[in-house]
Amino acid sequence: MSRAALDLLFLTPSGETLPSVRFRVLPFVDLGRARGLAVDWRRAPKAIHQRLGFLLTLPRARVIVIQQKLFAPxxxxxxxxxxxxxxxxxxDALWALHPAEIGQPGSAEKAAKIKARFAHACANVDLVIAGNDYLAGHARETQANIFVLPTLLDTAKYTPAPPDAHGIGPFRVGWMGTSGNLFFLPEVLRQLSPHRERLDIRIVSDHAYEGELHEMVSFERWSPSLEVDQLRGFEVGLMPLTDDEYTRGKCGFKILQYMACGAVPVASAVGFNNEILTHGQDGLLVRQPSDWAAHILALAGDRDLLERMAQAARATVVQRFSLERMAPELWRALGL
Structure with missing residues (x-):
């Protein structure tokens, strides 16, 4: 091979607003360049007829990292x-269907296709970087060289709001995420419905929530420039999930954002959520539907408890999931 033009090239399935690109690619492009490395990223075209030209004209690199994209062999x-x-x-559990897709026309064929592509991708690379141990376990079925790296957060940017007049007005409960995951909200809203007068429930996403009990929530369109302030508007941050193969692959990044910005996470006791949170210390885990209301009302009724848990949540993110602390591990894994 001729001399590589780049030290590191990331290939991504979407643009810079996709969370995995924003937090698992772009920060390392900037940090790599600051280290004096030649680093770049490219978005792979979705259309199959455009990808051949794209792939044939890729710059050469010492290391290429494919982020999430399930390329054909x-x-x-x-x-x-x-x-x-x-x-x-x-x-993400790329080999599994989103719960909303299961049972839809063509879902069985799609499931078989993505499972085969995931196995092939893992088997035919030199290293798999997995966001948690559950993902690593599946990759290990065809690849021995695994490095586990959680999705990291710039804790100098994601910070709590300055102290304000807490306790005035309804208790602020929020959910932030992409619209594909609004699917998980109805169960929470059903549990909170009897207490709606005490709560200000905020949804921040790319599309409004139009599902069951939509009248309970206020909607704010997500914006990268406003994201930190939007998160700071929550006193509690929600992460509801079903318990299945797809959700066990989630890396809990939504929880980390809440924690960094001063919101106490209340999250389903599923997958990596259990590894991020210490129940009762830096967040609350939901094991049965009634826990949603019980946990949120407990925090709403005890300001001291809320503030202690918010401080502990912030400390957890800084100690275990900060970009500054953990980024050197990636450079070592990549040999750069």
């Missing part, structure tokens, strides 16, 4: 020719 072969080391970065 022939595409993976072309990428392999452009680098010395090929890496697959995964922070």
């Amino acid at each position: 022939w595409e993976l072969s072309l990428i392999r020719r452009r680098c010395q080391t090929l890496v697959y970065d995964v922070d």
Whole structure:
């Protein structure tokens, strides 16, 4: 192979607003350049007829990291020719269908296809970077070289709001996420419905919530420039999940954002959520539907408890999930 043009190239499935790109790619592009490395990223076209030209004209790199994208085997072969080391970065259960897709027309065929592509991708790279141990376990079925790296947060940017007049007005409960995950909200709203007069329930997303009990919530469109202030508007942050193969692969990043910005997370006791949170110390885990209301009302009724848990939540993120503290681990794993 001729001399590589880049030290590191990331290939992504979408643009810079996709959370995995924003937090598992772009910060490392900036940090790598600050280290004196030649680092870049490219978004892979969605259209199959555009991808051949894209792949044939990729710059050569010492290391190429494929972030999430399930390329076909022939595409993976072309990428392999452009680098010395090929890496697959995964922070979702890419081999599993989203719960909302299960049972839909064509879902069985899609499930078989993505499972096969995930196995092939893991088997044909030099390293898999997994966002948690559950993902690592599945990758390990076809790949021995695994590095576990949670999704990290810039804790100098994601910070709590200055102290204000807490306790005035309804208790602020929030959910932030992409619209595909609004699917998980109805159960929470059903549990909170009898207490709606005490709560200000806020949804921040790319599309408004129009499901069951939509009249209970206020909507604010997500914006990258406003995101930190939107998070600071929550006193409690919600992360409801079903318990299935797809959700066990989640890396809990929503929880980390809440924690960094001073909101106490109340989250389903599913998958990596259990590893992030110490129940009763830096967040509250929901094991049965009635826990949603019980946990939120307990925090709403005890300002001292809320503030102690918010401080502990912030400390957990800084100690275990901060970009500054953990980024050197990635450079070592990549050999850069």
